[in-house]
Amino acid sequence: MSTKVVVPREILEMILESARHLHPRETILLLRGKASKNVINVSDVLIPPLATYGRSFSAFPAHMLPIDFSIVGAAHSHPSGNLKPSVEDQNHSIGRIMLIVGFPYQGKESVAAYNRSGERLALEVP
Numbered sequence: 001m002s003t004k005v006v007v008p009r010e011i012l013e014m015i016l017e018s019a020r021h022l023h024p025r026e027t028i029l030l031l032r033g034k035a036s037k038n039v040i041n042v043s044d045v046l047i048p049p050l051a052t053y054g055r056s057f058s059a060f061p062a063h064m065l066p067i068d069f070s071i072v073g074a075a076h077s078h079p080s081g082n083l084k085p086s087v088e089d090q091n092h093s094i095g096r097i098m099l100i101v102g103f104p105y106q107g108k109e110s111v112a113a114y115n116r117s118g119e120r121l122a123l124e125v126p
């Protein structure tokens with residue numbers, strides 16, 4: 001059975017808002033929540049420490065991450081609008097899931113969820 005990612009509408013809106021705000025740079029946010037075997041519930045977003053927002057890549061020093069097991073993954077934006085993860089993205093993935101939000105950052109159609117292997121996951125926005 002494949003994993004489902006659940007992101008409440010207001011959390012999704014916070015991620016999209018951050019992406020719109022930083023465009024054409026990329027945003028990156030940590031995702032907090034609860035992960036069970038087949039469902040990952042995102043309940044909060046967190047600005048990573050010392051984040052740098054670049055034109056082509058968003059990064060932050062991984063060793064600065066809080067030791068926090070409630071971090072289920074990260075979200076970042078693609079100003080190009082392409083929702084596919086890059087090789088770079090996969091090499092830098094954190095936690096179990098990666099959310100990519102693409103320009104124009106409007107609603108669920110601008111968002112895709114992936115696991116660490118880059119496989120697309122079902123996304124539910126209650």
Ligand SMILES: [Zn+2]
Nearest residue numbers: 078085086089
């Ligand atoms: Zn990316």
